[in-house]
Amino acid sequence: MEWPLDVALARPVQQLPTGPWAYEIKVDGHRTVLWRTEDGVRLQSRSGRDVTPLWMDLAVAAMRLPPGTVLDGEAVVYLADGEAGARISFEAAQSRALSTPSRARELAARHPATYVAFDALAVAGTDLRPRPYAERRQALVDVLAGVGPPLEPVWSTTDRGEALLWYAALEGTGVEGIVAKPIRSAYKAGRIWSKIRHADTLDATIVGFTGTARHPKMLAIRLPDGRVALSQRLTTALAAAIGPHLLPDAGRASTEDGDTYTPATEDVAVEVVAGTTRHAVVTVIRLR
Incomplete structure (x- = not known):
């Protein structure tokens, strides 16, 4: 298995499918592939970046996994929520x-991360990707049983009714929705799963920016329908993360609404809130 790994994705649907499917809660964190190598641990983002220095608390915990193990999941952070718990x-x-390694250590000391794993791609050097979901799920539960928190398997059920109860009851707790996975399917890159979410998002491409490449203020985003629109003003952290990936092109360009921006030559993907794309601006959530 070669680094970086192209991950499996889910396509949005209006209703959960029926039949031989498994249903998992979709937690709101950062997609992370965890590699337990022969001599350490590496963490990979969905886009293939090495993010190990930002999640060192998870990397240290993952040293308890057998070498040659690769897991797919989400890095999440729990915060206290009064009487509701966390x-x-x-x-x-x-x-x-979006922090620096030194800042990440400070944040980890205050709010340690949890790794919610939803797939076992390899265990102890055995590639499990060709195996059906049901076998990979059992392998995931087994390998994490000897590790414990902060590494934990995602909630999963084959009962569609139970999954819909989760969907309704867990809204507002950081559970975004439900992902459905065919029980007999192998793991492969691409949109092989289905998902329903309380607030859906989609991937879009940066085609330009306002401000400077080093300090972008807003992004010009090409949406899936081909329209180009300006985003809402970026947070300082998002601007710092996206800026290094922007390569300005010569000249100026305009959106359909007449907003001008500096074109960018590199295709950089970001995640945006789907509901905002009906309007003149979009909300950027994260770099892909």
């Missing part, structure tokens, strides 16, 4: 993911 905070995970 909730998953995307904002806290985002702060960690």
